[in-house]
Amino acid sequence: MTRLVRTRDELAAARARLGEQSGTEATVGLVPTMGALHAGHLALIDAARAGCAAVVTSIFVNPMQFHQAGDLQRYPRRLGEDLALCEQHGVDLVWAPEVDEVYPGGPAQVWVTAGALAAQLEGPNRPGHFDGVLTVVTKLFAAVRPARAFFGEKDYQQLMLIRRMVRDLGQGVEVISVPTVREPDGLALSSRNVLLSTSERASARFLSAALMAGRDAAGSAAAVLAAAREVLAGAEGVDVDYLELRDPELGPAPEQGPARLLVAARVGSIRLIDNVAVELRP
Template sequence: MTDPAPRARVGGPLVVRTPEELRRALADAGRVGLVPTMGALHGGHRSLMRLARERVDTLVVSVFVNPLQFGPDEDLDRYPRDLPGDTRLCGEEGVDVVFAPETATMYPRPQMVTVDAGAMGDRLEGASRPGHFTGVLTVVTKLFQLVRPDLAVFGAKDAQQIALVRRMVADLDLPVEIVGAPTLRDPDGLASSSRNVYLSERDRVSALSLSRALAAGADAAPEGAEAVRAAAQAVLDKAAGAVPPVELDYLALVDPATFADAADDHRGEAVLAVAARVGPTRLIDNVTVTLRP
């Protein structure tokens, strides 16, 4: 099934920079949808917008590179930024409002109160990037308070993130529906990501081993959890010798409710997740597999 045709907004979206401008823009907005982003928008973001656009009266896309979710040695300063290009893409997808605050607007003082991601936030991405999910949940909560959306759409490529957002919404009784959108992949199979712009042609060839490993793991699902891990690991072991090499951070098969390791006798759905560095770029990907009943 193809995505529905975009509904370009005549004149482009309204770009607002402050909470006051946002409140005025959303007066009498009807049912509001939010797609939170860090900008550098691509086809994957388009798919989120199209999913939201069909379900709301007013669609808001936030563009904010959130410093709270970056560690001291990560790519905050070089993260790609292109607000004019992002605004054009949003206009092509029928977005009504682009909320693009400055850092000082979102964090006018040192952020003392944050949202603790709990034990689920300390696993996988949280173990590799300490404090990352506290930063994510804190900014998402702030965006929910500012936009007051009826629904928010997140991409399934960040499976742990969307699981944590759903748990936060449930635990804190936040009145917003969380919608997950399937991972969009480029024709070669690489999951769409803003960080893909960092990849050279040779890097990209090596990076394709991530999606191949996930596919191999998914194919082995009828044989159980141990076979899934082994099949995916075999692909990544070979990729470790590529040029440039794939430097594995983690490969894990986890329970989608907790992101704890799935037991060898796990039955039903599980998430096979991978993170690795190729050249200067750290990439993540995942696939949901169904282990034999």
């Protein structure tokens, strides 16, 4: 049965009970979320359930990672439904704290700075976002003390920054990535998808279609980008922020071998991101 805790003290007590199974420390997996759970989140939970003795899911809408106050207020919150899904997927413990439990005394005065990678790709559109993400993830790691933490590949830049933070700060958590979950027409699952109108939803599918066209071009960097751009050129109502090809750690694209194709665009007032792995050939 899934247990809900709201305070740090409740979490510490519940975590201590999870921590021992058959007299030995259990492998605890953490799935950090902001709630409004969908199939993408559930894939993370299922991966944690398969690979860990105990699973903790955090549900916290982190104000530090929102640049616009309106976006923070609009973010969907449905704790009751989320708890039911956690129960169905075998989560042992849900931590759903209030803001003052995570940031006691008000906004953080000391935080994690994401570094140079955070100024690229999503960075210009979301100033301070990754500092907020890394700061709250550090707090979650400290509170839950997981052996493993599970993150989706849809937020690929975030994933790379979290991995870098864990390495640089020696946090001792194994970061596990889980492939992007997609809707039947290819659109990457996101809590923001429900905000799209019917016509916007039809336009949004061009993002994944462009990525798949680039992936299937399977040639040089120029060929991959040309194939993706051709699809986006025919997409009405899609305002592209960037379409970029990088190496798997988001450095410059290689001449051959594994790479990552990333896109971000506005469809109406909703901003969407997506990415896909590609293999470059000279």
